[in-house]
Amino acid sequence: MQILQLVGIGLTATVIVVVLRERMPQFAMMVGLMAGIVLFLAVLGPMQDVVRAITDLAQAARVDQGFLGTVLKIIGIAYIVEFAAQVARDAHEGALAGKIELVGKVGIVVLAVPIITGVVESVVHLLP
């Protein structure tokens, strides 16, 4: 989709949210959530091409496929967690947003453990 269309959707949703917030804050939050879904979905299509290009480059450079998959998974977790945390922050629930982000950080660390052990193992191999 075109940039102008997406920005227009964002501005329209902002106007609706501002008008709705005075009377019904719950529905304003839902409109914001829905606008976020529309913008994320519109951006995911081009993102798929980028991911495919990165995968092709990694295959050409003979990078370990498992490591590349882990990196892509970490990026995906970051996007999902960011989305949920922004929705929570939009509803003035900063504490909950912080907890959602904490869950995402722990998940990323758990996924990164094999990479860290791989690095440590190769360093140990290099040592005499």
Add this chain to the structure above:
Amino acid sequence: MTPEIRAILQIAGIGFLVAFLHSLLKESGKENYAYWTTVVGLVVVFMMVIGYVGNLYREIETVFLRQ
């Protein structure tokens, strides 16, 4: 107009309708009904939104997590 954009406008419409009903019922002294109208409207909207959230998560999974 994609279904998602239509959903934004539908949610806004339901929100205005519920706000109108809320103030109308409150003016006529039926606070209890006003409260339940808000709750029912919110549940309807939540049912609409939750499907789209599931769609979004599935899409992110196909892009990043299933190589």
